[in-house]
Amino acid sequence: MIVGIVGASGYTAGELIRLLCIHPEVEIVWVTSRRFVGKPLSSVHPNLRGFTDLRFRGYSHEMIKDCDVVFLCLPHHASMDFVKDMFGGVKIIDLSADFRIKNPEIYAQYYSEHSCPDLLSKAVYGMPELHREEIKNAELVANPGCISTSVILGMHPLVQNLDSLRVTVDVKIGSSAAGRGASLSTTHAERCGVVRSYQPANHRHLAEIEQELGLQNVGITCHAVDMVRGVLSTCHVFPEKLPTMKDLREIYRKCYGNEPFVRVVVRKNPPYNLPDVKTVIYSNFCEIGFVIDDHANRLVIFSAIDNLIKGSAGQAIQNLNLMFGLDETTGLKTPGFYL
């Protein structure tokens, strides 16, 4: 496929380009960045030295004619106007939040007024494990957020099988999620050694989490920890009646037994018996594990991903593969590194 990328200087775009460089069916024809026009890609993404000679360009409408698909790697609100401009002319995979929320009022509540609410119904929420068939035919895919991906994948089988769940999610996330912008709080000396909540309630991703899981009143508390990549979502779940371990294994295996990028971790003994960001980063895998806490009448669901891959660029390529009839795992089936 012939691919163009809008907003190609950020971390998400860097990861996307890295993955596309090694995708056997893709050719990138242009990448845009207002700030870096004329500069080679590798001046911003030094790991790509030798993999591409592309330079950043400015964007103009006619560029979409050269492409089968365009990826938008822009901040929320910036993306919607590009979609308005492109929609109908080219397939779009939007990595921003702009088309994830079906209800424009909820979008406005968490983000801002939407400039093209009529297009919301055209967009498919790009999580293959939930919407594989719709993605295949989508003209516009709204690629999920990273925290949302970990929470939705972790909780989806449970909400399908248990009623009346009360859920509180405690998220630990790395610094790459804050993007490439420099500010005091993201400076190395300030950010190293941190374990603190940066969003103690009402994180924006709640909108898509509740939409996709059909839950309400979910609590979410996000913590910055000292790492660059990765998300671990610890979902504290209070069901009306505790399932057994056997129930849980069946629920998750039935749901994810054939999923190429979800690994249910059910080892009995340490080490490596519960999901860990270390085991999934640098890969497109999501690891899910679960524990029953009889003492507190509680389930704990752990879900770990790489925020830039399964939580963003890798999932976008799953969507690309589905949209163009390729094996969904094309270009993505590589293990992480562990060390």
Place this chain on the structure above:
Amino acid sequence: MIVGIVGASGYTAGELIRLLCIHPEVEIVWVTSRRFVGKPLSSVHPNLRGFTDLRFRGYSHEMIKDCDVVFLCLPHHASMDFVKDMFGGVKIIDLSADFRIKNPEIYAQYYSEHSCPDLLSKAVYGMPELHREEIKNAELVANPGCISTSVILGMHPLVQNLDSLRVTVDVKIGSSAAGRGASLSTTHAERCGVVRSYQPANHRHLAEIEQELGLQNVGITCHAVDMVRGVLSTCHVFPEKLPTMKDLREIYRKCYGNEPFVRVVVRKNPPYNLPDVKTVIYSNFCEIGFVIDDHANRLVIFSAIDNLIKGSAGQAIQNLNLMFGLDETTGLKTPGFYL
């Protein structure tokens, strides 16, 4: 005071000795370690070079005659027999878990059979904020656990003021809590980059947490994160009725307004508006913050400490100061480093 230390080679003991070296009223006369007998302290604690010429010795009963107080820095179960041997002959501050739990059956359930349950009632749980007066007259102080310290300090004002709280604690902790022993899972290459639960339910500290807070069915999930020092406990609390922010400020200020080592953080805006392990490590301070989550009908209480100082050696010195009629802050009133 003249001080002896049993089990002086571990991290907790290292921190204790460091603090005692700069305590104006203390002289350490002996330190023991079976493994390092004859070696200088600084061969195990290199930061103490130039601060002490002591060498490790073996322990014998008569050594307690030289002391006003003995600190026990031993693993749980190892400590109780030393206490049995010493009790009555010298004041004791026990940093293990052996005398924290009043009910020997609960001790047995979380640890092991107790060899001297009759002494349990003699011990005072050494958390000054809760038991200051009893500590002053104690012969045996059971110094609290690190996770327990953060959770109890965080929740104590709330349980005094609100009824019927359901509490789930999500803990993030550094590698020094695992002690000085080498194993695969604590190796640098394996432990770096980790965010994983190592104790998804029923952590042993639950016993003292429920005892001191008067709560039942508390959920607790502990996570290893990539740092050496520090604990952040995020307490997700579900009250029958949400208090207001003003209520909370009053509750915490009333309880901790005069506490020398508890800082209630109530800044409105970032940065530094919520407790962070980075702000308290290398100090004896506990920082507590709180947030109301209307959406999920939930309170979130954050409590951050240095696990080796306020969570262990520093709190032990607060207890020492109280037991000997000194200003409680002697030798402890230094800021952390932030960077």
Place this chain on the structure above:
Amino acid sequence: MIVGIVGASGYTAGELIRLLCIHPEVEIVWVTSRRFVGKPLSSVHPNLRGFTDLRFRGYSHEMIKDCDVVFLCLPHHASMDFVKDMFGGVKIIDLSADFRIKNPEIYAQYYSEHSCPDLLSKAVYGMPELHREEIKNAELVANPGCISTSVILGMHPLVQNLDSLRVTVDVKIGSSAAGRGASLSTTHAERCGVVRSYQPANHRHLAEIEQELGLQNVGITCHAVDMVRGVLSTCHVFPEKLPTMKDLREIYRKCYGNEPFVRVVVRKNPPYNLPDVKTVIYSNFCEIGFVIDDHANRLVIFSAIDNLIKGSAGQAIQNLNLMFGLDETTGLKTPGFYL
């Protein structure tokens, strides 16, 4: 090719297996580990979950009949006896130091007495950039050490072109180089935050460095720094006469212009203008840069690699590709991650 791996539980082997799992022309038929016989590979290398169902076996001579090539991932001295047993029956790529040094007396001086010195002359030093043609026909490849790889690649063009070089190498290396064994000094709490020399002179890799570069009296000082992967070798070089920047660019481009895994970094301005371990780890690339210091009459050559990939498993696969007539880059041409 059909591949067997001896000593498959360590970090080097883990990385090798990861790379072989995604190599299009390789099938691994057995892996051995005395300690983990019967256990699945993924119980030791958790990132490989889902990529292989192999279990560790014990080794016996007849197993080599099933293979085109065997990789030995053993400590030095343990490897030589396996080579003695296998040589002639199967192609061997030995990742230990046992066959890197041509002179058995020098081997003995840095390591120990050699048990089969007659085989030393059969071995080819497996650095494609220096010995590509010999590797193609080798029966036994001695895969280079990680520090050696960075130093030799950094200095090779210079020694080819300048006379009478005096060289002192200052190495910074991560903890994975210490292997999987647990000891106090490799524990997370002890190893974090370290910047110290662990081998201030006469590192064993000096033997192969001086052999391959044809230099004598090279100084080398190795430092542990707080990272898991990566080596940066800073070569302080004192030539009789300083070359110009133009000379240097030509020297390095002529030597490495066609090398698939060596990138000469010659950007004028920051960022990313000098080699950085961050830019090469998780890839098979070596980045080399150079600076002229007129003030001190000195050249500084920087050479950065991933110690487990270009410094070990990745280079081993380059050798594999060469030995079996494949494109040398097969299975290796992926960028690093930068973040």
Place this chain on the structure above:
Amino acid sequence: MIVGIVGASGYTAGELIRLLCIHPEVEIVWVTSRRFVGKPLSSVHPNLRGFTDLRFRGYSHEMIKDCDVVFLCLPHHASMDFVKDMFGGVKIIDLSADFRIKNPEIYAQYYSEHSCPDLLSKAVYGMPELHREEIKNAELVANPGCISTSVILGMHPLVQNLDSLRVTVDVKIGSSAAGRGASLSTTHAERCGVVRSYQPANHRHLAEIEQELGLQNVGITCHAVDMVRGVLSTCHVFPEKLPTMKDLREIYRKCYGNEPFVRVVVRKNPPYNLPDVKTVIYSNFCEIGFVIDDHANRLVIFSAIDNLIKGSAGQAIQNLNLMFGLDETTGLKTPGFYL
């Protein structure tokens, strides 16, 4: 003493204020910062919560009348005009580079044109180990740079005792040395995992290093590594004739045997047998070690400090103590933390 601080929002100032808060003979009466006028100190230095109620002010000349001494914590070039304004009216400890270099031409070469070169001769280079007596009577102390401190302390005994030394210094330094400003290259995601040279030759500190050591043509190459605090300078020294280990021990002990903040590390075996930033950070100590490399006819001198303490704020307080007739160690004699 009554103290004022100009430029109090940076990391160096933060560390200085932390140390002054626990100094028994000091009262801080004002701190200035143009950017944060009116804000409490703790809004910028959160570790100081509870230790000071001061707020940032603007500066005016008459404020010096309230002080015995003023600390200047400003960038180079900004400091000199304040000194011009204050000199004669109050004792000054200048933490910038502006008065370190005696020769204004060399200052201009490394920094910029000097606006008051006549004051250069009034300044004393504030390294107590070299200039203790002059500091006692100084009106203006030029506090040394951090890299300079480590290199000069490491090399001083050697240049006093050996002739014709050729010296190349390989420096590893943490991110706090870059100060509080936010830029892409100091962002957490970009700076984590880095091992790269940011100043491969001619670092500005060379000017003071050569001045104080009486050396010429010193080579210096500085590397950023992934830590916040600390400097390790590895000095590769080529003497005409190698001394013995006994010679070296005597040279260093004679020079530093009575120094309160220099520890010569001469342990035979690991661990902790060579200087390590981990052992000295969070303290005012400098650790020095040395190794003879017969193979390369080379000495290696290691010198480790905390860049913000012995390399800046702590050394400034040593100078303060000397200038006011206090015990030089007042407020500084605390061990580091190791973990």
